[in-house]
Amino acid sequence: MNRRTKLILSLCCLLCAAPAQADIYAREDGEGTLHLTDAPVGDGYELLLESRSAGAQASAGRAIARPAAAAAHQQRIARVADRTGVEAGLLNAVIAVESAYNPKALSPKGAAGLMQLMPATARRYGVTDRFDPDQNLLGGALYLRDLMARFDNQLELALAAYNAGEGAVERHGRRVPPFAETLRYVPKVLDHYRSLR
Structure with a gap:
């Protein structure tokens, strides 16, 4: 997965997702489809976003932006x-x-x-x-x-x-x-x- 794709995914996850309560992993298959999960199964997944602390979760939960x-x-x-x-x-x-x-x-x-x-x-x-x-x-x-x-x-x-x-x-x-x-x-x-x- 290239750096640009990782950056885009990271931003989407940060802006769209609920306050993270689990790590998020990503994998791009041979057809270019992106797979996101908090429970990776099989090879090829990369850690995309780590869980935040409880304090960060509380503050992030107050405003969810719409990208x-x-x-x-x-x-x-x-x-x-x-x-x-x-x-x-x-x-x-x-x-x-x-x-x-x-x-x-x-x-x-x-x-x-x-x-x-x-x-x-x-x-x-x-x-x-x-x-x-x-x-x-x-x-x-x-x-x-x-x-x-x-x-x-x-x-x-x-x-x-x-x-x-x-x-x-x-x-x-x-x-x-x-x-x-x-x-x-x-x-x-x-x-x-x-x-x-």
Whole structure:
């Protein structure tokens, strides 16, 4: 990964991500797709951003800037929010945590695009190209809307289901599953969401 790419990624992570609570690693595959994760699997990942101290996290959490990557998607986010009834602030919070506004993001588990849709979720909502920002955003927003309805508008549970799957939330008594990733994910999204309101 070249120095320019590292610099761009570092800036995106610093400006888009919630206050870092885990190291962030990056890998660029042979097709030029960037993979960001806090839990690297396999070879080729480089440490991109180290966790901040608790004091730095607290001060950074007070203001989350919207870089050019976020600004580039605001019109489509507003359109999808109007169409689905899912608040634009919530969509922004999920996108910031899921992909840092990278429409080409691909997770080690196979989630793709702005809202990191898994293949089955994409099919369920008619998304034929998970890397198309408009399709991905609409599919993710519809999924979030359905999760909110399923879990009686309890945002924590809907977000937990978005991350771990609705079955996992049901199996754990309609509570946030005790998975390390999900226990980090839900507060990150909620922190972003609150900062945008």
